[in-house]
Amino acid sequence: MPASGPVTRSTLRQQIADALRDEVLAGRLQPGQEFTVKQIAEQYGVSATPVREALVDLSAQGLLDSDQHKGFRVHQFTVDDYRGMVEARSLIVDGVFRRLEERATPGDPGGARLTCVHGAALVSVRRRAEAAARAARAGDLDILIGYDLRFWRELGGFVANHYIADFLHRLRVQAWVFAVPYLRGDRRLRDWLWSGHEELVDAVTLGEPAKVLAVLDAYNAHALRWACHLERLQQD
Structure with a gap:
């Protein structure tokens, strides 16, 4: 050990x-x-x-x-388990941001949107985003995991109650536990590491849930493409 x-x-x-x-x-x-x-x-x-x-x-x-x-x-997670994690976090996060979008009033662009995300808190999460994105582009898995988990944890705290934030954090840890053994042996590692953290922070900063949802949809689609790639490898 x-x-x-x-x-x-x-x-x-x-x-x-x-x-x-x-x-x-x-x-x-x-x-x-x-x-x-x-x-x-x-x-x-x-x-x-x-x-x-x-x-x-x-x-x-x-x-x-x-x-x-x-x-x-x-625990040994399967590809189907991973897909379930992606689906679960997608449904929850989509619901959170759509609720924020519905609460926004037509005459108040900020309204009930993401106006709580500002100041020192936003600076902190942006730093996490920049570090995570750099690590993803460099293919540095060890650095990426830590920053990625902290990034999502902080970001989740802005828009969801702590029960939802804790559940999503647990899903992300499980997803990384599943992914790590496969990613470490993949010569295309950098192709499969999502690096859209900064784009997501930019969308949050604008306070527009619709733009946030577009980034998150791309993020989840990226994860599901990797799951399909992994499944094909296992079938060969």
């Missing part, structure tokens, strides 16, 4: 959960790989209790499967 670097989150339980999630996202823990509470506790030099709690948390997030007799293993 690979060892992670130092972690600095608030609780030991959360530290371990975050470190293991990062191992999965980095592809160092592969889908189907098995391990026990004892192995993880020895790896991090901690007691079994916070490890067990962290593994249960990751299981609840859909990243691990638990077996009463064998311990835990990294």
Whole structure:
């Protein structure tokens, strides 16, 4: 089992959960790989209790499967699972922005749209967008994943309540967990990494949900094309 670097989150339980999630996202823990509470506790030099709690948390997030007799293993998502994730986030985000669009009044272009996105918060999410887009264009998967997740988390906080934002974040983590093992071995990696983060921020800045939806439609279509490409490879 690979060892992670130092972690600095608030609780030991959360530290371990975050470190293991990062191992999965980095592809160092592969889908189907098995391990026990004892192995993880020895790896991090901690007691079994916070490890067990962290593994249960990751299981609840859909990243691990638990077996009463064998311990835990990294969940193995399928292409159909991935398509389901894309469809779910598409339906939810589409509904959020269409609701904002419906609330806008004809005489007030800003209206009930995205006027909450401004100032320091917008500067922060734009920086995330720029970093994520650069990493995608460069094919730097390790850098991209972190910035991409933070970008969507911050952006989601502008337009949706925290229940929706948390659910969408969970879907995006699961999607990356599925995608990482395939993307790392793909010579066309850069072709499949979406880099429209800055375009999306521009649309949000304008405060026009219709333009945001157009970017998101392209984003989801891009993801589904990759799923079809992957399925064809698996059938060959």
